[in-house]
Amino acid sequence: MYTGNLLGFGLAVSSSAFIGSSFIIKKKGLQRAAASGTRARSGGYGYLLEPLWWIGMFTMVVGEFANFIAYIYAPAVLVTPLGALSIIVSAVLAHFLLNEKLRRMGVLGCVLCIVGSTVIVLHAPGEHSISSVEEIWDLATQPAFLLYTASAIAVVLVLVLYCEPRYGQTNMMVYIGVCSINGSLTVMSVKAIGIAIKLTLEGSSQVARYQTWIFVMVAVTCIITQLNYLNKALDTFNTAVVSPIYYAMFTSFTILASAIMFKDWSGQSVSTIISVLCGFMTVLSGTMILHSTREPDPQPVSDIYSSLSPQISWIVHANGEIWKHKDNDESCPEVVAIIQPDHFK
DSSP states (O other), X not given: OOHHHHHHHHHHHHHHHHHHHHHHHHHHHHHHHHTTSOOGGGTOOGGGGOHHHHHHHHHHHHHHHHHHHHHHHSOHHHHGGGGHHHHHHHHHHHHHHSXXXXXXXXXXXXXXXXXXXXXXXXTOOOOOOOOXXXXXXXXXXXXXXXXXXXXXXXXXXXIIIIIHXXXXXXXXXXXXXXXXXXXXXXXXXXXXXXXXXXXXXXXXOOTTOHHHHHHHHHHHHHHHHHHHHHHHHHHHSOHHHHHHHHHHHHHHHHHXXXXXXXXXXXXXXXXXXXXXXXXXXXXXXXXXXXXXXXXXXXXXXXXXXXXXXXXXXXXXXXXXXXXXXXXXXXXXXXXXXXXXXXXXX
């Protein structure tokens, strides 16, 4: 393994540890904020005043920064699949800190994710040498990648404007879909920025080139969108399920975008491509197993008793018997307590 790939590998592993931990810390912050205000999934932003959420954000920033540096020294097909390690970190921490139980089949799903990612890494194609940001701009404006970008934006708009109001609270794929599709464009922009920084540090300044700043604006826009919808996903659904599904979709879209833009698979053998596809199937199988082991979210107490008619009270007799009492019933035997549905709200 080349020195650059080795450095990128180490940074990617460290990044996964920080990012996996940030999922749990941020969700703890979201839970605290929800206890005193509107939840993020309902459009609230009270979590911005919660210190624990900011600690989670700082942890995520450290992880993303390490990931950013890794993209400078190693190809996306090597760095991105290593995000599977963040699944293990977040799932294990959620099991102990959030009481989101990770069962044996869930552990198997995590193992499959790691095995599949390892296969992808071992058969990942090499990175093409790029000497200027103009070369990246030419790759980004080729018809095939422009078609991918237009399709990605169209799908995100449909998810945000049509699907979110109708299915956002019941189907996690809405929020995760927005994060994953945006993520693929983010990685392409971040890689372009990273290459520009690397070339600048080597003496070939790319700061004055307008293409560099276009990539910066695209990256910032996509990152803000990702954070917003990732917060909604974490606040609404089980973290042990959100993390692996987000990883699988994000990785899939990122490698697809990289294959279109950088032509990663050009000149690769059929066996290499099949090996990578098998790795993807293994990862997706792991995420499906994790999804099938998801525990249903606990039903609020108020919902349990909401089915009781407001015209009916439940009267507890002195002898321990329970009698249903209607408001228009004037008979009133000796009672110990009268319990109405509003008592439980």
